[in-house]
Amino acid sequence: MNEGFSGGCACGAVRYECTDPPRLVAHCHCEDCRRSSGTGHTTHVVVDEAAFHLTGSVTTFRRVGETGLSVERSFCPTCGSHIVARYAVRAGSVHIRASSLDDPNALSPNLIIYASRALDWTSMDPALPAFPEMAVDSARALLEQ
């Protein structure tokens, strides 16, 4: 995906436009992603906050993540579709749920994080680099080689 993209929730009350292509597309197998996803992982489409423009209102769930910094997940209060997450540890970026894109097939996942926590019945693409824990910084370095 080399261009901007759009997406929204299942009922249409929340919509967004992103003016940049994704910086990174990561499958995450952490417990929080699993519990909020409906299956064993979430796929995050990471973009800069400045490129992300949301319309409609979302409900936000906040908690303290493993890093000790805040984690926020925002979803449509009407239909419950997850839209974005924001991690204080990566301030300035927005993690859009791949499931909310209008054209999720246009994505090319780059890597897997928290692979050590994947469920026994989850299959992971062996062609993708898989990090046992978060390791997003080393993942970025890998992508920029």
Ligand SMILES: [Zn+2]
């Ligand atoms: Zn909705």
Ligand SMILES: [Zn+2]
């Ligand atoms: Zn996760």
